[in-house]
Amino acid sequence: MSTWESWLSAQAEQREAAGLTRRLRPRAADDAAIDLAGNDYLGLARDPAVRRAAADAALHWGASASASRLVSGTLTLHDELETELASYLGQPAALVLSTGYHANLAVVTALADRATRVLSDAHIHASLVDAVRLSRARLSVVPHSDVAAVRTGLAEAAAAGERAMVLVESVYSVLGDAAPLAELAALCEEYDALLVVDEAHGLGVHGPGLVATLGLAGRPHVVVTATLSKALGAQGGAVLGSAALREHLVNRARPFIFDTGLAPAATAGALAALRAVRERPELGAVVRDRVAALADTLGVAAPAGAVLSVPMSSPRAAVAAQAAALAAGLRVGCFRPPSVPDGISRLRITVTAGVADDDWAEAVATLAALVKEHQ
Numbered sequence: 001m002s003t004w005e006s007w008l009s010a011q012a013e014q015r016e017a018a019g020l021t022r023r024l025r026p027r028a029a030d031d032a033a034i035d036l037a038g039n040d041y042l043g044l045a046r047d048p049a050v051r052r053a054a055a056d057a058a059l060h061w062g063a064s065a066s067a068s069r070l071v072s073g074t075l076t077l078h079d080e081l082e083t084e085l086a087s088y089l090g091q092p093a094a095l096v097l098s099t100g101y102h103a104n105l106a107v108v109t110a111l112a113d114r115a116t117r118v119l120s121d122a123h124i125h126a127s128l129v130d131a132v133r134l135s136r137a138r139l140s141v142v143p144h145s146d147v148a149a150v151r152t153g154l155a156e157a158a159a160a161g162e163r164a165m166v167l168v169e170s171v172y173s174v175l176g177d178a179a180p181l182a183e184l185a186a187l188c189e190e191y192d193a194l195l196v197v198d199e200a201h202g203l204g205v206h207g208p209g210l211v212a213t214l215g216l217a218g219r220p221h222v223v224v225t226a227t228l229s230k231a232l233g234a235q236g237g238a239v240l241g242s243a244a245l246r247e248h249l250v251n252r253a254r255p256f257i258f259d260t261g262l263a264p265a266a267t268a269g270a271l272a273a274l275r276a277v278r279e280r281p282e283l284g285a286v287v288r289d290r291v292a293a294l295a296d297t298l299g300v301a302a303p304a305g306a307v308l309s310v311p312m313s314s315p316r317a318a319v320a321a322q323a324a325a326l327a328a329g330l331r332v333g334c335f336r337p338p339s340v341p342d343g344i345s346r347l348r349i350t351v352t353a354g355v356a357d358d359d360w361a362e363a364v365a366t367l368a369a370l371v372k373e374h375q
Contacts, residue, residue, distance in 0.1 A: 043354015100227025176303020204231020
């Protein structure tokens with residue numbers, strides 16, 4: 001056995017012993033389980049109009065954009081989507097990339113360098129963590145949603161003559177809590193810093209997202225990133241901010257420059273879903289009402305987004321509860337280390353507007369019994 005084979009084997013044994021082994025489990029298109037594990041918050045991924053738009057775009061444009069967007073891969077579809085995204089989120093401009101992960105990599109690596117101090121909330125997504133590492137910026141990880149710690153870091157950066165950037169999510173994916181965006185935006189304006197807000201879990205569930213809802217959209221010290229693969233039910237990501245920011249990213253963001261443009265089907269699907277969100281604001285209200293009621297039933301705090309996390313006693317308990325749910329016809333997720341910032345394993349239940357009322361009531365009753373048994 002080679003050195004690398006020995007190392008891989010040892011890594012696998014350690015994961016298995018700790019109950020942290022992850023496995024791919026393909027599902028069929030006709031899977032009968034109710035999906036409460038994915039990110040289709042508004043049920044738009046299988047909406048007939050969204051599916052038709054995606055299919056028509058694939059037939060019209062082909063399976064791929066065929067090139068990076070700076071070569072010949074920018075389609076009129078991309079322009080339409082960027083224009084309507086910017087309008088809905090109240091931003092001057094938008095730039096669409098192939099994933100939300102790429103959007104976060106693009107904005108941080110194109111704006112931050114060794115002369116930049118990045119203040120990163122302890123609970124930010126892995127894509128932002130990786131982005132800071134690639135940027136080579138000076139990093140300060142601040143305690144979760146600690147406004148005072150951000151102020152201290154910004155003051156230190158100002159004293160050192162550093163440009164400063166603050167990284168947060170509007171709604172955090174594990175605990176489901178909302179960031180103190182108004183206070184952070186005011187601090188960034190005071191210290192001439194940039195607040196980068198990932199709206200992955202806010203967009204759609206809260207209409208145009210919490211940045212727009214709080215009246216912070218379009219401010220020069222606030223930049224928004226978003227994914228098209230959650231509430232919009234498609235795939236891709238976007239960065240939203242000033243026209244100058246967009247131009248800079250087009251010229252300097254490597255995840256944009258060296259990547260093939262977002263596929264036509266995903267672009268058209270996201271555009272159709274965005275229009276549905278604008279025309280049917282009740283979808284977000286359904287999610288907010290359901291998640292509040294389910295949290296009350298399960299005895300946990302209601303999140304600000306669509307994902308409800310239920311603490312479990314161990315990784316194995318979380319996996320066992322997940323398996324029991326699937327046996328009962330419910331597909332739920334689970335958070336386990338190292339994916340959780342506090343090391344606590346949790347069931348991850350996605351509340352969606354895409355499940356009929358009767359099926360949702362049955363799912364809630366099943367979840368209540370399972371959590372009681374396994375928690």
